[in-house]
Amino acid sequence: MLDLSQNKLSRLPGGAFRPLSELRNLDLSNNQVEHVSQESFAGLALLERLYLFNNRIQSIHPAAFQGLGQLLELKLQGNQLTSLPALRMPKLLLLDLSYNQIPPPEPADLQTPNLEGLHMAGMGLRELDPGLTAGLGNLHGLDLSQNQLRAVPEALREVRGLTRLNLAGNPVGRLRPEDFQKLEQLRELQELDLSNTNLQGLPREFRQLLPRLQGLSVAENPFNCLCPLAWFPSGFGRAGCGWGAPRRPAATSRPSTPARSWSGWTTGISGVPPRPRSPRPR
Numbered sequence: 001m002l003d004l005s006q007n008k009l010s011r012l013p014g015g016a017f018r019p020l021s022e023l024r025n026l027d028l029s030n031n032q033v034e035h036v037s038q039e040s041f042a043g044l045a046l047l048e049r050l051y052l053f054n055n056r057i058q059s060i061h062p063a064a065f066q067g068l069g070q071l072l073e074l075k076l077q078g079n080q081l082t083s084l085p086a087l088r089m090p091k092l093l094l095l096d097l098s099y100n101q102i103p104p105p106e107p108a109d110l111q112t113p114n115l116e117g118l119h120m121a122g123m124g125l126r127e128l129d130p131g132l133t134a135g136l137g138n139l140h141g142l143d144l145s146q147n148q149l150r151a152v153p154e155a156l157r158e159v160r161g162l163t164r165l166n167l168a169g170n171p172v173g174r175l176r177p178e179d180f181q182k183l184e185q186l187r188e189l190q191e192l193d194l195s196n197t198n199l200q201g202l203p204r205e206f207r208q209l210l211p212r213l214q215g216l217s218v219a220e221n222p223f224n225c226l227c228p229l230a231w232f233p234s235g236f237g238r239a240g241c242g243w244g245a246p247r248r249p250a251a252t253s254r255p256s257t258p259a260r261s262w263s264g265w266t267t268g269i270s271g272v273p274p275r276p277r278s279p280r281p282r
Contacts, residue, residue, distance in 0.1 A: 001024070001027070002026050004026075004031070005028065005029045005030045005031065005051070006031070007031055008032055009028065010033060010034065011033065011034070011035070012033060012036060012040040014037055014038070014039030016040075017040075017042070017043060017044055020043070020044065022046060023044055023047055024049065025047075025048060026044070026049070026050050026051070027051040028050075028052050029055070030053075030054045030055070032055065032056050033056065034055075034058055034059075035057065035058065035059050035060075035061075036057060036059070036060040036061060037061050037064065038061040038063045038066075041064065041067070041068060045070065046070055047068055047070060047071055050068070050074050051073075051075045052074075052079070053075045053076060053078050053079070053096065054078040055078075057076070058080045058081065059081070059083070060081070060085050062086070064085065065089070068089065069089070069090065071092055072091060072092060072094065073092070073093065074087075074092060074094070075095075077096045077097065077098035077099050077100070077119065078100075079100055081097075081100040081101065081102050082100075082101050083103075084097065084100075086108060086109050086110075086111065089111070090113060092112040093114060093116045093117065094115075094117040095112065095115060095117070095118055095119070096119040097119065097123065098119045098121040099122040100123060102123065104123075104129060105129070106131070106132060109132075110135070111135075113137070115136050115138060115139055116138055116139060117140065118136065118139060120142075120147070121144065121147070122145070122146040122147065125147040126150075127149070127154075127155075128144070128149075128154075128156075130154055133155040133156070136158075137161070139162060140164065141162070141163065141165075142156075142162060142165050144166060144170070145170070145193065146168070146169040147170050148171065149170040150171055153182070156182050157182055157185050159186075160187065163189060164190065165193070166193040167192075167193060167197060168194065168217070169196045169197070173197070175203075180203075180205070183209050183210065189210050189212060189213055190212050190213060191215040192213060192215070193216075193217040195219040196220040199222075200221070201223060
């Protein structure tokens with residue numbers, strides 16, 4: 001492990017890491033790097049984890065990641081990227097592209113057949129290419145929070161093994177019948193974040209659509225009346241499903257990444273919404 005984070009590095013000299021041919025983990029996060037060249041990671045054939053988040057990266061050479069065939073995790077969130085080179089990484093398990101200005105990835109951009117976790121928060125996405133998800137048959141976690149999605153993406157039909165889905169902060173407004181049809185395909189879903197999506201309620205049949213659901217967040221939504229949620233105690237409480245806001249990680253000395261944490265959920269909540277207060281007798 002080589003940790004070079006928070007060192008105000010502004011450039012990566014070509015071949016600088018070549019003598020470290022046995023290196024497995026490289027952390028260059030929270031620096032001031034603006035460009036990744038073809039030779040930036042030359043000689044790191046055994047590298048498994050590469051962290052470049054929270055830099056100022058504007059461009060990455062198309063061949064910058066060639067030779068990193070053992071890479072398992074690549075974190076690029078919180079940069080200034082406007083384009084992404086095609087990623088041909090057969091062993092990659094985790095990819096974070098959040099909070100960049102790149103266009104929506106196409107199927108040819110992500111040749112990562114074993115990818116398990118994909119984070120694309122805060123990228124201004126309005127839709128998701130079904131061809132992209134069709135090529136990610138091993139995907140378990142998908143973070144699409146803080147985008148411009150106005151409906152549940154059609155592309156979710158292609159990822160039936162999904163267990164974690166984050167749609168928080170999108171202007172969904174309300175769940176339409178076609179949205180439920182898409183969610184119904186996600187029979188393995190265990191964690192769902194619909195917080196701050198301008199929802200005004202959830203229908204009774206919502207619980208039956210997702211039989212394995214264990215964590216649901218609907219925080220920061222304009223539920224003006226709790227009457228439509230009266231089914232929550234029987235629908236979620238008996239199933240042992242917690243609902244509320246995702247747990248936030250404890251503060252550390254290292255600055256957190258810009259992507260919203262959604263790895264943990266509020267559990268142990270009965271699922272019973274608070275009752276409206278009765279007016280006091282005069």
